[in-house]
Amino acid sequence: MIDESPLESVKSNIVIEFENSSQAKIVYDSILLEFNTAPDFRSSMTMDLDDSNIIINIDAEDSTSFRASVNSAIKWIKLALEINNLTN
Numbered sequence: 001m002i003d004e005s006p007l008e009s010v011k012s013n014i015v016i017e018f019e020n021s022s023q024a025k026i027v028y029d030s031i032l033l034e035f036n037t038a039p040d041f042r043s044s045m046t047m048d049l050d051d052s053n054i055i056i057n058i059d060a061e062d063s064t065s066f067r068a069s070v071n072s073a074i075k076w077i078k079l080a081l082e083i084n085n086l087t088n
Contacts, residue, residue: 009061009062010066011057012058012070013057014056015056027054028047031047043058043059043066044058044059044060045072
């Protein structure tokens with residue numbers, strides 16, 4: 001069993017493209033609070049809006065916390081899209 005991870009950190013920028021800028025803005029506004037209040041013990045996430053794209057920046061101490069951050073971001077975006085589809 002490996003005690004120490006060989007990774008010093010994991011950093012990534014994930015770009016999510018939407019059909020149009022208004023859809024991207026709705027999702028961005030819907031999940032911004034989640035990004036701002038998510039616990040950041042071993043990773044941090046920021047999010048930017050660029051026209052019809054949402055850019056998620058993740059900086060994690062290890063692969064496990066990176067994966068958890070990616071999963072959280074995907075879950076929040078998916079939920080925002082599902083709610084938006086229900087209301088339209």
